[in-house]
Amino acid sequence: MAKEQAAPRKRSEGAGASPARRASDRGHYGRLSRERVLASALQLVDREGLSALSMRRLGAELGVEAMALYRYAASKDALLDGLVEALYLELEEQLAAGPEPGTTAVDARARASAWRAELHRIARATHEVCLAHPQVMPLLSTRMLAVPLARRPLAVLRHHERVLALLQGAGLDETRSVAVFRAFTGWVLGYVSVELQAMVDNPEESDPAFRLGLHRMPPQELPRLRETAATLAEQGGPGDLAAGLDALLDRFVRVEEEREPRQNRTGPDKPPTRDAQD
Amino acid sequence: MAKEQAAPRKRSEGAGASPARRASDRGHYGRLSRERVLASALQLVDREGLSALSMRRLGAELGVEAMALYRYAASKDALLDGLVEALYLELEEQLAAGPEPGTTAVDARARASAWRAELHRIARATHEVCLAHPQVMPLLSTRMLAVPLARRPLAVLRHHERVLALLQGAGLDETRSVAVFRAFTGWVLGYVSVELQAMVDNPEESDPAFRLGLHRMPPQELPRLRETAATLAEQGGPGDLAAGLDALLDRFVRVEEEREPRQNRTGPDKPPTRDAQD
DNA sequence: GGATGTACGTATACAGCGTAAATATACGGC
DNA sequence: GCCGTATATTTACGCTGTATACGTACATCC
Numbered sequence: 001m002a003k004e005q006a007a008p009r010k011r012s013e014g015a016g017a018s019p020a021r022r023a024s025d026r027g028h029y030g031r032l033s034r035e036r037v038l039a040s041a042l043q044l045v046d047r048e049g050l051s052a053l054s055m056r057r058l059g060a061e062l063g064v065e066a067m068a069l070y071r072y073a074a075s076k077d078a079l080l081d082g083l084v085e086a087l088y089l090e091l092e093e094q095l096a097a098g099p100e101p102g103t104t105a106v107d108a109r110a111r112a113s114a115w116r117a118e119l120h121r122i123a124r125a126t127h128e129v130c131l132a133h134p135q136v137m138p139l140l141s142t143r144m145l146a147v148p149l150a151r152r153p154l155a156v157l158r159h160h161e162r163v164l165a166l167l168q169g170a171g172l173d174e175t176r177s178v179a180v181f182r183a184f185t186g187w188v189l190g191y192v193s194v195e196l197q198a199m200v201d202n203p204e205e206s207d208p209a210f211r212l213g214l215h216r217m218p219p220q221e222l223p224r225l226r227e228t229a230a231t232l233a234e235q236g237g238p239g240d241l242a243a244g245l246d247a248l249l250d251r252f253v254r255v256e257e258e259r260e261p262r263q264n265r266t267g268p269d270k271p272p273t274r275d276a277q278d
Numbered sequence: 279m280a281k282e283q284a285a286p287r288k289r290s291e292g293a294g295a296s297p298a299r300r301a302s303d304r305g306h307y308g309r310l311s312r313e314r315v316l317a318s319a320l321q322l323v324d325r326e327g328l329s330a331l332s333m334r335r336l337g338a339e340l341g342v343e344a345m346a347l348y349r350y351a352a353s354k355d356a357l358l359d360g361l362v363e364a365l366y367l368e369l370e371e372q373l374a375a376g377p378e379p380g381t382t383a384v385d386a387r388a389r390a391s392a393w394r395a396e397l398h399r400i401a402r403a404t405h406e407v408c409l410a411h412p413q414v415m416p417l418l419s420t421r422m423l424a425v426p427l428a429r430r431p432l433a434v435l436r437h438h439e440r441v442l443a444l445l446q447g448a449g450l451d452e453t454r455s456v457a458v459f460r461a462f463t464g465w466v467l468g469y470v471s472v473e474l475q476a477m478v479d480n481p482e483e484s485d486p487a488f489r490l491g492l493h494r495m496p497p498q499e500l501p502r503l504r505e506t507a508a509t510l511a512e513q514g515g516p517g518d519l520a521a522g523l524d525a526l527l528d529r530f531v532r533v534e535e536e537r538e539p540r541q542n543r544t545g546p547d548k549p550p551t552r553d554a555q556d
Numbered sequence: 557g558g559a560t561g562t563a564c565g566t567a568t569a570c571a572g573c574g575t576a577a578a579t580a581t582a583c584g585g586c
Numbered sequence: 587g588c589c590g591t592a593t594a595t596t597t598a599c600g601c602t603g604t605a606t607a608c609g610t611a612c613a614t615c616c
Contacts, residue, residue, distance in 0.1 A: 029564060029611050054602065067604075068565050076603060134423075141419040141471055145412075148479040149507060150491030157500050164502040178509045182472050183522050190468020193419055194460050201426040213428030222435055224442040229427060231456045244461050244526050251525035252518075307582050307593060332573065345575075346594050354574060559616080566609070573602065580595065586588080 032064060034072045038082045045083065045135050053079075077146075083136055084143050085153035091129045092155060095122065115170040116249060122163065123188050123245050124238050130192045137196050141189065172253070180252045187248055191241050199233035310342060312350040316360045323361065323413050331357075355424075361414055362421050363431035369407045370433060373400065393448040394527060400441065401466050401523050402516050408470045415474050419467065450531065458530045465526055469519050477511035 040061050045053050055066040055076060062069075073079040130137050144152075149160075163184060167177035201213025209215070212229050219226060318339050323331050333344040333354060340347075351357040408415050422430075441462060445455035479491025487493070490507050497504060 032564085055604080056602080065566055066602095067567085070604075071564070138420045138423050142416045144475050145416050145471070146476060148476040148491060149510070150479045150494040154496075154499075157495060157503060161500045161503045164506055168502055168506075174506055174509050178506060178512075179514065179518055181506075181510070182469075182514050183518065186468035186470075186472040187465060187522070188468070189471055190464035190466070191460075192464075193423070193467055194464040197422050198424060198426040201428045213426060216428040217435060218432075221432075222439045224446055225435060225439045228442055228446075228452055228456060228459075231452050232427070232459070234456075236457065236460050240457055240461065240530075243529055244465070247525040247529035248522050251521055310593085333575080334573075343595050344573095345596085348575075349593070557616100560614085562611105562613085564609105564611080566607100568605105568607080570605085571603095574600095576597105576599085578595100578597080580593105582593080583591090585590090 032062065032068060032072060034082070036062065037069055037072045037079075038086050041079060042083055042086050042133070042136070046133055049135050050138065055079075080139055081143055081147060081153055084139050085155045087129055087133060087136055087140070088153065088155035088159050090132075091125055091159065094125045094129060115166045118166055119163070119184060119249065120242055120245060123184070123241055126188050127192055127195075127238050127241055130196065134196050137192065141193065176252070180249065183248045183252050184245070187244055188241070191236070191244065195235050199229075310340065310346060310350060312360070314340065315347055315350045315357075316364050319357060320361055320364050320411070320414070324411055327413050328416060333357075358417055359421055359425060359431055362417050363433045365407055365411060365414055365418070366431065366433035366437050368410075369403055369437065372403045372407060393444045396444055397441070397462060397527070398520055398523060401462070401519055404466050405470055405473075405516055405519055408474065412474050415470065419471065448531075454531070458527070461526045461530050462523070465522055466519070469514070469522065473513050477507075 037058070041053060041058055044058060044061055055069055058079075059066040059069055069079070073082055130140070149157075160181075163181055164177060167180050168174075172180060200211055201216070202211055205211040208230055212233060214226050214229055217226055217229075225232075315336070319331060319336055322336060322339055333347055336357075337344040337347055347357070351360055408418070427435075438459075441459055442455060445458050446452075450458060478489055479494070480489055483489040486508055490511060492504050492507055495504055495507075503510075
């Protein structure tokens with residue numbers, strides 16, 4: 001963001017947006033900004049997919065030569081990281097929008113697991129943001145594998161911090177909060193990935209079986225998959241995301257009590273789950 | 279993809295293993311094969327990363343011009359799908375290797391949840407295979423989002439079939455088996471992704487904090503993340519993977535499992551889903 | 557005013573990419 | 587020997603990311 005009022009300065013600090021002048025007024029100076037570049041890139045990717053994003057194409061989209069973009073993103077990879085950042089900013093915004101006041105009196109139990117409700121809120125918002133930008137989703141997994149923690153966009157790090165603070169604020173020690181952090185991150189990421197998996201083979205087709213392209217799958221080798229494909233193609237929605245999250249939290253938060261003896265138990269002992277909300 | 283064996287020769291040649299000819303015997307004829315191409319590609323990616331994989335480079339690796347590869351992979355994307363396929367073949371192989379005989383008498387309970395143990399086995403093997411080829415991991419998420427179900431490599435579809443058969447063989451109806459399938463797939467994928475996230479910023483550095491590049495993170499804005507980063511950089515290992523899987527299975531499947539497990543009944547619909555809040 | 561320094565965008569160029577098309581080569585069977 | 591065909595090469599085209607050099611519009615100071 002540019003600063004509002006430009007104090008007279010002698011050097012550098014390129015002519016911030018002093019209120020009287022708008023970017024569109026200028027000849028061809030100051031047309032760009034990091035926000036404009038990233039917004040345009042996001043829009044382009046949403047519209048035409050990741051493979052449509054090239055420096056030249058994005059430049060054209062902004063009425064500018066490709067090289068001009070390098071002033072706002074050091075490389076194409078940095079631009080991609082910018083897209084990831086944009087998603088996390090959107091997530092932040094959405095989380096800030098509805099903090100679920102819950103001003104009414106709450107009993108101790110509900111207050112105690114307010115952090116659990118907050119995790120659910122984050123998971124759900126993440127789900128929504130990702131579904132809103134399905135084409136960007138591949139970047140979320142890909143860039144996380146490529147960019148070391150310390151070099152990730154600030155918005156991403158803030159998000160990590162937020163989750164960690166939630167867990168440690170709930171009294172989890174470092175070891176356990178890390179375990180829960182990983183379980184949370186992994187589950188949300190994995191669930192959304194599966195939710196967005198490509199299923200439709202031929203969108204033109206009306207017949208469900210042909211739409212899915214089932215005729216391409218050898219019938220005797222993949223009987224159940226063929227039968228189940230239609231159901232598989234539906235989305236699980238936020239309900240199963242929440243259910244799984246509950247299950248994971250129950251397990252990973254309570255591990256402390258029982259400590260180690262867990263391997264392949266299938267015992268009928270049920271976790272005292274649902275305490276967070278409703 | 280497409281043409282696998284385009285050799286419906288009528289004349290001999292199909293005479294089983296004609297031992298006389300080996301690929302290495304020939305001048306420059308028959309040097310290649312799909313297996314050799316994929317194996318070399320996998321090796322190249324393992325060694326130098328995905329970005330090192332180009333048609334020309336891979337050709338050079340095999341002592342061949344780039345265009346020669348197009349006989350064995352219809353496009354670069356098809357080659358990438360071939361890499362995914364290679365991973366799943368490795369997974370299949372590993373699963374076939376140790377089927378955990380368990381021929382000794384087992385009580386009913388153990389038999390009833392044999393499918394659960396099998397899911398754990400699959401999860402663990404997946405974990406191992408992915409950790410063995412970390413550079414290929416991005417493809418697993420990426421190609422799944424890009425390639426519709428029906429066009430995925432056969433080995434991938436066989437894997438899906440295997441999991442589905444396991445679930446439906448355990449008596450889960452279609453709706454529930456799909457829910458469990460998605461939870462399983464998502465959890466394993468997400469867990470492994472998080473496990474492989476890049477953490478080390480500067481491998482040369484000996485001091486842990488510098489290795490992680492913590493000096494790049496604003497201290498007052500990200501206090502917990504900085505404190506926790508070292509622990510976060512460790513891997514969770516297969517233990518937490520199994521624990522989370524157990525938790526998810528308990529949640530998504532328990533209703534069925536408590537009744538007679540072998541029979542295909544449609545359980546009382548208590549959906550495993552529940553809404554988080556609102 | 558004009559000169560100057562700097563931020564911003566352009567122009568040009570290069571190596572590498574994926575791949576379509578035409579061409580050369582080496583083999584199996586006659 | 588020849589022929590048909592599976593295989594690999596050659597050539598070429600449009601595209602990519604980006605290094606470098608250059609022009610240009612502005613803010614500031616004399």
